[in-house]
Amino acid sequence: MGTPHDCGAYSVERMMEDMYDYDSGYSEGEEEPSSDEAGMDFLDGECTTRTHHAQPTRWLLIDAKKLLQVQEEALASVMAILGCSRSTARSLLMHFRWNTETLFGMMAERGLDDLYRAARITSRSAKTPLAPCDAAELACAACLCDVARPDATQMACGHAFCNDCWRQHLAVQISEGRSRRLVCMGVRCGAVCDEEQVRQLLAGEAALLARYERSLLESYVEDNAMTRWCPSVPHCGNAVRVDGEPHCEPECSCGVRFCFSCTEEPHSPCTCEMWKRWKVKCHDDSETKNWLTANTKACPKCGKPVEKNGGCNLVVCMCGQAFCWLCGESTGREHTWTSISGHSCGRYSEETSARVDEAQRNVKRYTHYHLRREAHMSSQKLEAPVKAKLQASIDKLEKNQSTLKDYSWLSTALEQLFHVRRILGYSYVFAFYMFGNDMFREEVTPAQNALNQNLFEDQQQQLEGEVERLSMMTEMTPDRIMEAEDALRLDVINSTVNIDTRLVRLYELLENDLLGALTLGCHYISPYKGQSQLRSGGGVHGLSTAAVGGSLEFPGLGTGAGPSGDGDPTRPASPPVQAATAAGVARAAARAVPRQTQGLGQGSTGSGHRERAALVPGSPSKRMRHDPR
Amino acid sequence: MAGGQLPRRIIKETSRLMSEPAPGISAHPSEDNLRYFNVMILGPQQSPYEGGIFKLELFLPEDYPMAAPKVRFLTKIYHPNIDKLGRICLDILKDKWSPALQIRTVLISIQALLSAPNPDDPLAENVARHWKDNEAEAVATAKEWTRMYASQ
Ligand SMILES: [Zn+2]
Ligand SMILES: [Zn+2]
Ligand SMILES: [Zn+2]
Ligand SMILES: [Zn+2]
Numbered sequence: 001m002g003t004p005h006d007c008g009a010y011s012v013e014r015m016m017e018d019m020y021d022y023d024s025g026y027s028e029g030e031e032e033p034s035s036d037e038a039g040m041d042f043l044d045g046e047c048t049t050r051t052h053h054a055q056p057t058r059w060l061l062i063d064a065k066k067l068l069q070v071q072e073e074a075l076a077s078v079m080a081i082l083g084c085s086r087s088t089a090r091s092l093l094m095h096f097r098w099n100t101e102t103l104f105g106m107m108a109e110r111g112l113d114d115l116y117r118a119a120r121i122t123s124r125s126a127k128t129p130l131a132p133c134d135a136a137e138l139a140c141a142a143c144l145c146d147v148a149r150p151d152a153t154q155m156a157c158g159h160a161f162c163n164d165c166w167r168q169h170l171a172v173q174i175s176e177g178r179s180r181r182l183v184c185m186g187v188r189c190g191a192v193c194d195e196e197q198v199r200q201l202l203a204g205e206a207a208l209l210a211r212y213e214r215s216l217l218e219s220y221v222e223d224n225a226m227t228r229w230c231p232s233v234p235h236c237g238n239a240v241r242v243d244g245e246p247h248c249e250p251e252c253s254c255g256v257r258f259c260f261s262c263t264e265e266p267h268s269p270c271t272c273e274m275w276k277r278w279k280v281k282c283h284d285d286s287e288t289k290n291w292l293t294a295n296t297k298a299c300p301k302c303g304k305p306v307e308k309n310g311g312c313n314l315v316v317c318m319c320g321q322a323f324c325w326l327c328g329e330s331t332g333r334e335h336t337w338t339s340i341s342g343h344s345c346g347r348y349s350e351e352t353s354a355r356v357d358e359a360q361r362n363v364k365r366y367t368h369y370h371l372r373r374e375a376h377m378s379s380q381k382l383e384a385p386v387k388a389k390l391q392a393s394i395d396k397l398e399k400n401q402s403t404l405k406d407y408s409w410l411s412t413a414l415e416q417l418f419h420v421r422r423i424l425g426y427s428y429v430f431a432f433y434m435f436g437n438d439m440f441r442e443e444v445t446p447a448q449n450a451l452n453q454n455l456f457e458d459q460q461q462q463l464e465g466e467v468e469r470l471s472m473m474t475e476m477t478p479d480r481i482m483e484a485e486d487a488l489r490l491d492v493i494n495s496t497v498n499i500d501t502r503l504v505r506l507y508e509l510l511e512n513d514l515l516g517a518l519t520l521g522c523h524y525i526s527p528y529k530g531q532s533q534l535r536s537g538g539g540v541h542g543l544s545t546a547a548v549g550g551s552l553e554f555p556g557l558g559t560g561a562g563p564s565g566d567g568d569p570t571r572p573a574s575p576p577v578q579a580a581t582a583a584g585v586a587r588a589a590a591r592a593v594p595r596q597t598q599g600l601g602q603g604s605t606g607s608g609h610r611e612r613a614a615l616v617p618g619s620p621s622k623r624m625r626h627d628p629r
Numbered sequence: 630m631a632g633g634q635l636p637r638r639i640i641k642e643t644s645r646l647m648s649e650p651a652p653g654i655s656a657h658p659s660e661d662n663l664r665y666f667n668v669m670i671l672g673p674q675q676s677p678y679e680g681g682i683f684k685l686e687l688f689l690p691e692d693y694p695m696a697a698p699k700v701r702f703l704t705k706i707y708h709p710n711i712d713k714l715g716r717i718c719l720d721i722l723k724d725k726w727s728p729a730l731q732i733r734t735v736l737i738s739i740q741a742l743l744s745a746p747n748p749d750d751p752l753a754e755n756v757a758r759h760w761k762d763n764e765a766e767a768v769a770t771a772k773e774w775t776r777m778y779a780s781q
């Protein structure tokens with residue numbers, strides 16, 4: 001860890017908190033989101049990058065049950081404020097894409113009449129009833145029959161037709177997919193039929209009615225600018241609503257994470273446009289890609305294909321030659337994490353290819369970035385089973401061990417590794433377009449571009465070094481976890497925090513200095529959410545928009561030391577793990593408890609896991625188990 | 630609505646069309662398909678179509694009257710809202726259809742469209758442009774076509 005960074009301390013605190021309060025003994029599955037707090041269970045997806053995103057981004061996972069609920073809320077608020085019917089409220093909301101703020105804003109500004117006119121709603125006052133209601137019979141203008149009054153229905157606009165004709169009309173409209181705007185049969189009337197009347201008319205037609213209801217319900221997602229269906233295939237049935245910045249990468253409870261803006265796979269830090277271009281490019285170059293994604297590389301010494309068998313980019317051939325997976329260059333046997341972090345192969349040198357012509361240069365350039373990206377993606381894939389295995393043994397250890405130990409440092413590190421690999425992978429796509437002198441040719445001078453690229457690559461490289469270091473350290477067998485020494489534990493924690501800090505800095509550079517400096521058009525990326533995003537899984541309750549207060553303290557941790565608050569992080573023989581952890585937890589608990597008792601609205605800092613744990617008496621929370629006597 | 634059986638409404642409409650025809654309009658169901666009508670509309674007075682006799686076909690789809698009838702000109706006509714296949718751009722035949730409208734009202738509306746072409750909502754793009762750029766010349770062409778194609 002370098003010098004204390006102004007926001008580095010924040011990350012440490014945040015991370016330590018998460019570490020200790022993570023396992024409250026509740027799996028996500030048990031935490032079935034109840035509908036008690038209507039619309040309140042926003043996932044903990046707040047933006048903590050503190051860059052140009054002033055508003056924290058929150059998202060709400062909407063499943064079938066929730067869909068009904070959130071829609072009802074919107075309808076109820078409009079009905080209450082405007083004193084209008086449900087149909088009218090719905091038509092208005094559809095017109096304003098379910099944004100009540102714009103709706104009420106327009107009403108305040110222009111009045112009710114204009115509001116109705118804008119949504120093309122015929123208010124009742126505009127029409128006079130055409131058929132006198134007291135007549136015993138009605139001449140239906142659709143079937144040209146006289147029908148008894150009870151067999152006819154008059155809509156709010158005044159038009160009356162026989163029920164058979166209404167039913168036929170509604171059936172045609174619904175089957176043609178016009179459920180969301182079922183209009184009156186009257187000549188040039190266009191008034192939207194009242195929902196309750198539609199339901200009454202279709203009472204005997206279950207299939208039709210179901211289709212109508214489903215379509216109305218889905219309108220909340222499909223006619224809503226801030227809501228998208230989860231792009232999972234086959235579809236999980238969920239949708240995600242975002243409050244605030246639409247540039248984020250929510251994760252559905254089905255496990256699919258996606259870019260909210262373009263519904264493609266998450267691709268931060270590259271922009272949607274960059275990712276779109278990259279995908280087209282990859283598709284065009286599928287031949288090259290096949291070759292590139294091969295899982296083996298020739299040993300620089302003996303030429304035999306060597307398979308990568310771990311996440312770390314240092315591979316060792318059977319002949320004993322060690323080499324770097326990224327560039328294929330041989331490295332010394334003493335290739336450790338420190339020398340990998342100093343390894344400069346991530347830097348693509350333009351000079352080396354100065355002589356080749358433009359087209360060839362482009363292919364080479366693309367190949368370079370593609371390779372780097374693939375390297376991280378394959379590392380991530382290789383690390384996944386390692387991670388799963390380790391996590392399983394951690395869970396087992398925590399369950400069975402009589403002497404309690406805290407292994408969240410390892411879980412957190414593995415999570416971090418998984419996320420940072422992805423970010424690094426996409427950062428090469430970003431770099432390919434950002435510095436490619438193509439997308440931003442008009443806006444960035446070559447000199448500035450070179451400067452930017454240097455800045456970026458420096459940070460990227462440092463980050464990569466740290467990632468390889470962490471990858472190597474966490475490549476341990478399950479039985480080694482138990483005897484993991486304090487020094488290793490601290491190293492892992494430091495590395496995790498270090499990566500978090502570097503990521504925050506990298507995103508600051510991207511958002512503020514690179515993309516933020518562009519003047520033509522806007523280019524947004526999903527912000528880095530820090531450690532908090534790692535566990536923003538489904539079912540988390542609680543309003544957690546408030547930032548972490550500056551008053552929180554972990555003495556000695558601001559410089560990135562381990563959890564042994566009072567211990568000197570540089571001293572290898574730090575106090576026994578057990579005691580150190582207990583001390584840290586005691587402090588964490590002391591801070592956490594008052595907040596919990598204050599309830600949800602009190603600017604709590606973090607995940608609902610914590611609150612939930614405290615609210616359920618006798619929950620096997622780590623805090624209680626660690627209680628220091 | 631049962632398949633082959635003709636709804637009461639169509640029977641009623643047909644008999645009324647025959648007994649009280651609208652001026653300048655005739656509509657007769659085909660003998661082998663009672664949903665298919667042979668229509669003739671006289672070009673309205675003081676319109677470029679005056680003196681012409683325009684043949685149309687009208688078909689009542691299965692969903693009629695919940696769905697609009699399908700109408701098409703069979704006689705070639707130079708009109709900004711009628712394309713070269715005889716298809717007509719008229720809102721009541723599309724999204725503004727109402728089951729309370731009838732064959733008679735549709736045909737009267739088409740007749741009115743001949744009196745008042747609307748080049749701002751064109752179906753035949755080039756005819757509409759002609760109409761807007763040089764109405765006198767466009768009207769002359771319409772008259773010429775009426776003479777050439779719509780005269781007995
Ligand atoms: Zn009727
Ligand atoms: Zn009406
Ligand atoms: Zn999903
Ligand atoms: Zn995107």
Ligand SMILES: [Zn+2]
Nearest residue numbers: 299302317319
């Ligand atoms: Zn070898």
Ligand SMILES: [Zn+2]
Nearest residue numbers: 310312472475
């Ligand atoms: Zn390794």
Ligand SMILES: [Zn+2]
Nearest residue numbers: 324326327345
């Ligand atoms: Zn290398």
